[in-house]
Amino acid sequence: MLRAHTVEQVRRAEQAAMAALPDGALMQRAAAGLATAVVDLLGGAYGRRVLLLVGAGDNGGDALWAGARLAARGARVEALLLSEHAHDGGLAALRAAGGWATRALDELGDPEVVLDGIVGIGGRPGLRPDAVAALERFAAVPVVAVDVPSGVDVDTGELDGPHVRANLTVTFGTHKVAHLVDPAAAASGSLHLVDIGLDLPDTAVEALQPDDVRALLPRPGPDAQKYTRGVVGVRAGSATYPGAALLAVAGAGSGLVGMVRYVGPDAVADRVRTAHPEVVGEGRVQAWVVGPGGGDDAADMLAAARADDVPLVVDADALRHVDGPLPGAVLTPHAGELAAMLEVAREEVEARPLEHVRAAAQRWGCVVLLKGHHTLVADPAGRVRVTTTGVPWLATAGAGDVLAGLVGALLAAGLDPFDAASVGSWVHGAAATEAAGGGPLTASRVAVQLPRLVRETLAAPRSRSLR
Known part of the structure; x- marks a missing residue:
């Protein structure tokens, strides 16, 4: 570490x-x-x-x-x-x-x-x-x-x-x-x-290294089956933003859990199942991902997910409907979204991100992942992990949807919210670096790279952690 x-x-x-x-x-x-x-x-x-x-x-x-x-x-x-x-x-x-x-x-x-x-x-x-x-x-x-x-x-x-x-x-x-x-x-x-x-x-401030991520990544045991590996649900997408659902499902379906469920508008669900035939419909889950591209339906999506009393990843449009403490959740705003939630100017969040991410984690009683050049993950006790993987090319439409799905999968696989958010952010950034290869990339390419990055991380020889 x-x-x-x-x-x-x-x-x-x-x-x-x-x-x-x-x-x-x-x-x-x-x-x-x-x-x-x-x-x-x-x-x-x-x-x-x-x-x-x-x-x-x-x-x-x-x-x-x-x-x-x-x-x-x-x-x-x-x-x-x-x-x-x-x-x-x-x-x-x-x-x-x-x-x-x-x-x-x-x-x-x-x-x-x-x-x-x-x-x-x-x-x-x-x-x-x-x-x-x-x-x-x-x-x-x-x-x-x-x-x-x-x-x-x-x-x-x-x-x-x-x-x-x-x-x-x-x-x-x-x-x-x-x-x-x-x-x-x-x-x-x-x-x-x-x-x-x-x-x-x-x-209180640290950054994961490859050995730390390797130790935290979930691995199926010899007697694993799809339900014991974890089931993650995704409530995302709308007629206006169907791609957000596809990307969130792609992040969730990176192979770290046994099953991905999708719940959303019928037209979007058809597109999701065409792109990801292994995805199934509504049922029991160990974690929900809520909000990417949800538009006007985001409030209902969040209410339905909260009713299941399982860990949540709350992203994008659903963030506007967080109205009180959400223990066990991971909120994933960028600076503008966090500024709106805290009722301050975006420039204030960008100038003092450490102060604001800690304030948000304490206010909502949950883990907050503030996306940025160096993403910050804070818990209500004030612990912070900084993500140092990633490249500027990762600032692209849909990348946050992939990240939300990935963090949700790690929650469903059994990681606690702080570990799920920080490991997900590290893996997401590292996959983007590999996918970019020094040049432009898209969110879809990041999602495709996730299984390969996880495989390489798990297979790499143990290195000496920096301190």
Whole structure:
């Protein structure tokens, strides 16, 4: 499991580690990992041109010590000091290794990479004008953020003012919330974790890894039959949106349960059974998927599904009819739908998705899956799982219908709502990545890819989970 810790948790762990280690050992470990990552990015050190943007905190010290290591390997290293109080030891080491430091922006050369050591994990969102000017001067140069992109809110992933947009973030000890939660996650670029030996507690924000998904995916036992594997029902589609029913059924019928039932308008039901002849009609189910393309019938669909007293996936049109707590349910809104449910502007949800998804989970007493670049799955207790699989091409019509069906199948197969939502989101994103192959895709192609992705995940050798 990839875990993202808060600033307070990291600081306590660092203090405990420093009490047991020689002075400066943690910074040296961080600097060594940072320098190695920069060498890998550049394809070498000798003759390369590196600029350090250095603030007053420990991140500035990490950048200076890493710069000293790079200079000792033949790189041309310059440091722009953005504070009156640079890390003394790191600055002395940089100069001793042949590096150079200045406070004048116009004295700098043309770097091949910029190291962002402006603000550490304790900094406030936003940047001072001198830092903004430096970033603007080298806007075309790749940026490596030291621990976190400067200017983001580390514990919430929120942005408020100018900030670094990194190509690569090299973080130490553990991932931070801002690495996983948008909008700051989008500013982090690729992530590289350097283990510096911290002993960290459990945390409320995490991201599933392939081994976690493999352990949670349902598998039929040797004595399985179609009813014991789970039966999922789909109430979706309308004369206006018949395709939503077809896609939700395709997601539900990915092979993870023994049977899929469809209930909806006769004309839509005929199309569903033509496309999916294995699908049957109304009867007992272990979970319902309600709402995709339901239109004016969505309220009745939700009421009928609730009457069965089984877990629900509530999506699309049915979300407008959630009028109270829904224990055991998974709500699957995008930002606009969640904004309408919470009676706030969409922009507020997009700016503070972690805050809003947690508020929604608590308000409706159930799991809420907020779809986005990094989908968030929250439970009423405040636990959050972040989905890091997927590609921008997944932002396509009908993809959410496939996801709703897939989550419903996992519910019917016996996963609890939090696991069903987070595993479903991970599998959906991973299948989309494979189906896209670096280019455009459609929701139907994602659905077709699901069984293959599940097979590959179950068959893959066990890997070491990131932390």
